[in-house]
Amino acid sequence: MIGYEIFVRSFSDGNEDGIGDFKGIANSVEYFKKIGVDLIWLTPHFKSPSYHGYDILDFYSPNPSFGSMEDFKEMVDVLHKNGIKIVIDLPLNHVSDRHPWFKAAMKGEKPYVDYFLWAKEHFDLKEKRHWDEELLWHERNEKWYYGVFGGSSPDLNYDNPETFNEALKIIDFWLDAGVDGFRFDAAKHIFDYDVEKGSFRYAHDKNVDFWQKIMDRARSKNPEVFAVTEVWDDPEIVDRYANAIGCSFNFYFTEAIRESMTHGSVYKIYDCFSRTMGKKPYKVSNFTGNHDMTRLASIITSEDQRKVFYGLLLTAPGIPFIFYGDEVGMRGIYDPFFTEDVIEPLPWYASLSGDGQAFWKSFKYNRAFSGVSVEEQLSRENSLLREVINWTKFRKENPWLLDAWVEDVRHNTFVISYSVTDGNRGFRVLANIAGHYEQFDGINLKPYEVKII
Ligand code: ACG
Numbered sequence: 001m002i003g004y005e006i007f008v009r010s011f012s013d014g015n016e017d018g019i020g021d022f023k024g025i026a027n028s029v030e031y032f033k034k035i036g037v038d039l040i041w042l043t044p045h046f047k048s049p050s051y052h053g054y055d056i057l058d059f060y061s062p063n064p065s066f067g068s069m070e071d072f073k074e075m076v077d078v079l080h081k082n083g084i085k086i087v088i089d090l091p092l093n094h095v096s097d098r099h100p101w102f103k104a105a106m107k108g109e110k111p112y113v114d115y116f117l118w119a120k121e122h123f124d125l126k127e128k129r130h131w132d133e134e135l136l137w138h139e140r141n142e143k144w145y146y147g148v149f150g151g152s153s154p155d156l157n158y159d160n161p162e163t164f165n166e167a168l169k170i171i172d173f174w175l176d177a178g179v180d181g182f183r184f185d186a187a188k189h190i191f192d193y194d195v196e197k198g199s200f201r202y203a204h205d206k207n208v209d210f211w212q213k214i215m216d217r218a219r220s221k222n223p224e225v226f227a228v229t230e231v232w233d234d235p236e237i238v239d240r241y242a243n244a245i246g247c248s249f250n251f252y253f254t255e256a257i258r259e260s261m262t263h264g265s266v267y268k269i270y271d272c273f274s275r276t277m278g279k280k281p282y283k284v285s286n287f288t289g290n291h292d293m294t295r296l297a298s299i300i301t302s303e304d305q306r307k308v309f310y311g312l313l314l315t316a317p318g319i320p321f322i323f324y325g326d327e328v329g330m331r332g333i334y335d336p337f338f339t340e341d342v343i344e345p346l347p348w349y350a351s352l353s354g355d356g357q358a359f360w361k362s363f364k365y366n367r368a369f370s371g372v373s374v375e376e377q378l379s380r381e382n383s384l385l386r387e388v389i390n391w392t393k394f395r396k397e398n399p400w401l402l403d404a405w406v407e408d409v410r411h412n413t414f415v416i417s418y419s420v421t422d423g424n425r426g427f428r429v430l431a432n433i434a435g436h437y438e439q440f441d442g443i444n445l446k447p448y449e450v451k452i453i
Contacts, residue, residue, distance in 0.1 A: 036392025119144035311450030
């Protein structure tokens with residue numbers, strides 16, 4: 001199984017309004033097959049006032065810019081008929097401040113007041129998030145409410161069993177609509193405020209228990225349901241959530257390879273493969289990048305080195321994910337105040353114009369005729385995209401990698417070497433991240449070569 005993250009607005013336009021949509025995704029099945037991906041993750045497709053969609057207005061309606069519920073179901077059908085699974089992004093932690101629940105709560109209406117978290121006297125209302133300078137508490141009409149992702153997205157209070165029941169209803173609804181599973185957004189934030197102490201604190205055990213119950217419900221409806229968590233934290237913390245949910249994004253993989261390749265030494269890759277890819281009770285999900293970070297091609301600027309990245313990604317165990325456009329070398333530098341830079345429309349054509357091309361924003365990082373388009377990448381021999389396709393073919397020929405693990409990780413300064421096995425089958429990988437010849441364990445490696453023995 002190979003995953004592919006799609007930012008819906010930016011992918012493919014099926015109704016000539018310049019905005020990517022469900023129809024555009026259904027129209028792209030041949031592309032998915034060509035590049036070898038068979039598990040699509042859609043970023044939030046619900047009704048929402050923002051371009052990113054993570055602040056939801058209605059969990060039961062698709063964003064009208066992307067199509068109707070009928071269009072959504074048609075897309076799911078087309079994907080399924082072509083052997084492609086689909087998971088939806090589910091931000092259960094918060095809603096939009098324009099959601100009817102929050103509006104009712106602001107008016108003091110029951111039961112909605114208890115759907116949210118309100119300040120008490122001993123709370124520190126000036127406290128900021130631990131990773132940046134954003135405030136946790138927000139004031140409106142002299143009422144203070146909690147919103148870890150800002151005032152426009154108040155957190156839901158899951159100490160209230162009624163709120164939890166709403167979450168279960170949402171899970172049921174979308175599984176009934178035919179989706180194969182979920183990407184659980186902000187999984188470590190469900191309980192991240194200590195109301196006794198009046199300060200921020202992750203309650204990991206309580207969060208894991210929450211997800212376990214959500215998964216029990218999802219599995220009772222579909223025993224094959226697939227879910228992946230977003231827990232952007234140390235590998236040891238990620239483990240705890242992954243055990244309950246069954247799969248988790250391995251942020252350390254993305255970070256370690258980026259760092260190793262820019263610094264010219266594989267040490268971080270060695271540390272990452274040793275720490276995160278041993279035998280586990282869950283599936284690990286390594287990925288090229290996502291919509292919250294600078295794009296791979298803007299960090300690892302050498303295409304040859306990026307080919308090595310794909311070699312590591314597609315020989316490692318679990319479920320690899322490609323962020324749409326990374327396969328053609330899309331660029332974009334993450335700016336927390338302007339996140340649009342990393343979610344530019346996928347350039348289908350060298351000229352950036354033609355059927356299906358999305359246009360909702362102008363192109364800042366991915367210009368016409370810059371070599372970064374599906375058209376140019378498919379027509380050039382030895383392009384990044386052609387290499388990605390070779391690696392996804394390799395992956396398909398080795399489906400056992402899904403349940404494999406890594407053993408015996410070794411390295412010198414430029415070469416990383418590891419065995420991948422499922423207990424029955426296996427191979428050894430040697431990858432040279434440098435632009436010169438290397439020798440490791442008596443084996444010669446060309447510049448940027450990934451060798452499988
Ligand atoms: C998700 C989505 C994101 C979305 C939301 C809210 C959550 O992908 O698009 O925002 O629905 C934190 C959260 C994540 C969140 C990101 C954006 N992502 O935990 O759930 O912010 C540290 C912190 C992390 C933090 C990260 C951010 O620990 O918690 O992620 O910084 O940079 C090592 C360390 C690790 C450290 C990293 C980076 O890996 O181990 O701990 O992470 O280094 O330093 C959307 C929009 C937003 C909007 C919001 C409402 O994109 O613009 O505001 O919705």
